[in-house]
Amino acid sequence: MKTHEEWMDLALNLAEATIGQTSPNPSVGAVVVKDGELLGVGTHLKAGGPHAEVHAINQAGERAKGADVYVTLEPCSHYGKTPPCAELLVQSQVKKVYIACLDPNPKVTGNGVAILKQAGIEVEIGIREERALQINQHFFHYMNEKRPFITLKAATTLDGKTATATGDSKWITSQLAREDVHKQRHQYDAILVGRQTVEQDNPSLTTRLPQGGKSPIRIILDTHLSLDGDFHIFKPDSPTWIVCGKQADKNRFLNKYPHVKVIQLQTTKVDIADLMEILAEEKIESLYVEGGASVHQSFVQAGLFDECHWYIAPKLLGGDDARAVIGGTSPIKMAEAEQLVFQHIEQMGPDIKIIAKRKEE
């Protein structure tokens, strides 16, 4: 006989399995249980498709009546592409609904619970809440802040270098750490690098894992649209968006690269805050910023990032002329440093991976 937590874990495992493929919707899992018997399981597979509860209730059929439902996010109460799940649960006459976390979207939070309670269905909220919030942190952030969740990613030597003075960086971290980077790419809607990184590394920025995975939209900062050549990012294997300033010659560029989307800002330099607003309108909920140094600096300076994912190799490169992780000019005082909080540190083969969050003011 499973405990409530174990049934919720099953629903959370289903939700976790779809992270990266449901955007712009959240990843949700649901299971239907009666007298210790599993009657139905469900997860939202793709935006526009049936929600998790619909799949689980369909599997349970008539036996859903009087059953318990474990769902990782508050059942929806609004008519989107599908009817509201809260109504479906009422019609199915389930006995009790366990909800891991409420929808933080101020427009809908609590509405689903109200519909259930009005129909006399028992509701219990908060089982495994922490894990449920973590699974959809990109979605919740986007709904609340109306901008993408931004992760700055860097791979550095122990002395904080990302390349030699000649720009060579192959490789700093091990295959295992680089594979972890691709697992992250799968979970993000878009990946961003600067023009210099394209010219130096000719990156493909696709997700290449033995088990497959979705590739994020490639976003390249190129103020003057000066990139020209058969770079990987111009291949049609993944969508590429180029961001430029108002003075760039967009038509000349599009004549040569018609399949690339150009986002032309109204300022001469690319303003990160403006770009994040545009990306939010394009429903980009999560952005993985792979660098280089000047790009990282512009996000830090703009105060626009939520997490840092640092992969540190046990190597010493040395040299004032080697590439540092974050460019630009240093603050005068150490007290002006951006304060973070270490959230997660793990050994990854010979390397370590650190996740740090911005310190809440």
Ligand SMILES: Nc1c(/N=C/[C@@H](O)[C@H](O)[C@H](O)COP(=O)(O)O)[nH]c(=O)[nH]c1=O
């Ligand atoms: N040099 C390294 C990295 N380098 C990161 C970026 O500079 C590369 O251009 C980018 O990851 C290449 O993307 P790709 O072509 O799709 O593989 N990143 C890492 O984690 N470890 C490294 O040792």
